[in-house]
């Protein structure tokens with residue numbers, strides 16, 4: 001699946017040897033600005049927008065489809081983004097291997113694959129162990145943010161969020177300026193908006209003392 005023929009993703013592609021263990025962000029970005037992750041970046045549209053809006057934040061997108069990963073990294077290069085990288089990997093595995101404790105300001109998950117058949121539900125990204133891993137990597141006050149168009153998956157996600165005791169639910173606020181419209185501005189959001197689909201959003205944060213600051217609701 002080639003999206004363009006003349007891609008040069010290398011400058012914005014982050015490749016970490018499996019044996020390297022946990023990463024120091026300063027080794028990657030040369031600064032200690034806050035780092036945000038996006039899981040399942042697709043063509044990288046979300047990070048492309050927010051990395052330009054917030055040059056004082058660093059962004060890492062994770063995408064297991066190589067063609068999309070390369071396409072997104074190439075876009076970041078063409079826009080001269082020093083604060084954005086793509087990683088070609090299964091996101092949760094990569095996080096477990098390489099992301100240190102208390103190191104991430106936000107995790108964005110926009111339009112995750114819904115795996116609608118019951119026998120495939122175990123493949124869904126949002127599971128109790130996913131939120132425990134988010135709690136491990138988030139800084140105190142750090143957030144996990146999810147948007148989906150899939151009503152049944154959203155009910156699943158709400159149940160998972162409500163059933164854990166480590167992150168406190170908070171209102172979801174769009175990271176985009178109001179005049180931009182939309183919720184998070186990704187490619188799937190734009191496509192589904194044209195089809196008139198509804199969107200469902202949820203967010204939770206790690207307490208400032210590193211434990212849950214309020215009961216999940």
Ligand SMILES: C[S@@+](CC[C@H](N)C(=O)[O-])C[C@H]1O[C@@H](n2cnc3c(N)ncnc32)[C@H](O)[C@@H]1O
Pocket residue numbers: 039040041042043062063064065068089090091092110111112113125186187188189
């Ligand atoms: C429905 S698409 C949404 C893409 C983008 N977030 C958007 O809203 O336009 C889901 C994307 O997540 C990727 N993906 C799903 N699970 C993943 C995982 N565990 N690790 C990395 N990428 C994943 C898929 O390859 C796909 O590109």
